[in-house]
Amino acid sequence: MTGFYTDHYFSMGQAHFIGGKPCQDYSLSGVCGEAAFAIVSDGCSTGGQTDVGARVIALSTAEAIKRHLTFDREPFDERAVEKVNLWQKAVISGARSMLGLEEKDMLATCLHACLAANGGYVNLQGDGVLAIKNRAGRVFMSKFEWSDNIPFYPAYAERGLGGFVAAHRGDLNSIRLTEEIYIWDQGNFTFGGVKNFTLSEGMRGITIFLDASDVENNALTALFSDGIAQIDGMDWKNAVIEFLAFKNLAGEFAKRRMIRGIKDARKRGRGPIDDIAYAVIRAENSDRQAQTWLDS
Numbered sequence: 001m002t003g004f005y006t007d008h009y010f011s012m013g014q015a016h017f018i019g020g021k022p023c024q025d026y027s028l029s030g031v032c033g034e035a036a037f038a039i040v041s042d043g044c045s046t047g048g049q050t051d052v053g054a055r056v057i058a059l060s061t062a063e064a065i066k067r068h069l070t071f072d073r074e075p076f077d078e079r080a081v082e083k084v085n086l087w088q089k090a091v092i093s094g095a096r097s098m099l100g101l102e103e104k105d106m107l108a109t110c111l112h113a114c115l116a117a118n119g120g121y122v123n124l125q126g127d128g129v130l131a132i133k134n135r136a137g138r139v140f141m142s143k144f145e146w147s148d149n150i151p152f153y154p155a156y157a158e159r160g161l162g163g164f165v166a167a168h169r170g171d172l173n174s175i176r177l178t179e180e181i182y183i184w185d186q187g188n189f190t191f192g193g194v195k196n197f198t199l200s201e202g203m204r205g206i207t208i209f210l211d212a213s214d215v216e217n218n219a220l221t222a223l224f225s226d227g228i229a230q231i232d233g234m235d236w237k238n239a240v241i242e243f244l245a246f247k248n249l250a251g252e253f254a255k256r257r258m259i260r261g262i263k264d265a266r267k268r269g270r271g272p273i274d275d276i277a278y279a280v281i282r283a284e285n286s287d288r289q290a291q292t293w294l295d296s
Helices: 013-018 050-068 078-099 162-167 199-204 212-217 236-243 253-268 287-295
Strands: 003-011 027-030 035-044 110-114 121-123 128-134 139-146 176-184 186-199 204-210 220-225 276-284
Touching: 003 027, 003 035, 003 253, 027 050, 027 236, 027 276, 035 050, 035 220, 035 276, 050 078, 050 128, 078 110, 078 121, 110 128, 110 220, 121 128, 121 220, 128 236, 139 236, 162 199, 176 199, 176 236, 186 199, 199 253, 204 212, 212 220, 220 236, 236 253, 253 276
Parallel strands: none
Antiparallel strands: 003 276, 027 035, 035 110, 110 121, 121 204, 128 139, 128 220, 139 176, 176 186, 220 276
8 A cells, every 4th residue: 555755845045035035935745644745836026925825825725635635535536626726716815815915915826736545636826847756766857837937826816817818918729838848767868848738728727637556656746846947057857856866765855855955056056046845745655665766
């Protein structure tokens, strides 16, 4: 039987440190019953108190996952993801009102994953990076990026999407979101192609479903904010591999790895320019299997 372990961490980027801004990225992960979740939220740097907004969105998404998914019975399908996202939006609206926040304070992306033995999903509202490492040590990574650096934020749904659509030139069928895919195997990268999504598809959110065999065969599922692509002097693909190079899987394994990775990056340059966050779900079938992919 598959067992799950999670960890997460986030850190302020150089630009926000110099500019006296708070860290506007946030991440969260946990195990609930026989399933696990990971969440990353990235606040808009030109918004309001989006450090608060990112936390509200991540916490509301975690609560939605816990409330609405019966992991050992309910299949992971579009209806399950819709339940999570609807609850998320309701909490965002309520929290904004109760805390006296403005819409601009809630402008943050949300990338979240939920895994159980019978399957799982990854859902993207905005931008970010997904990386999956299988038990043979191969890493599949996708970078999602919106045109003109105008990502979708879940908070837009509260007031209607007219302004967002207009910012993307008003054509719901135009290609405005891309997924750039790479595969890493034994030290080498292979380009896996580009997938294009229309404005309408991007606003609905991009969901990748995993079946039971995927969960069994994948050792790590990691979510990153787009700060992973803004580390001085380091390509995003190499950064993903470095941040997944865990030497020890005990305790706060992701936190240790990110702290070490940031220290190494600052020796080479300025380190992360933008805020950076990630959350990781580790799936184990046995200690022997875990050690096999860790050593690869």
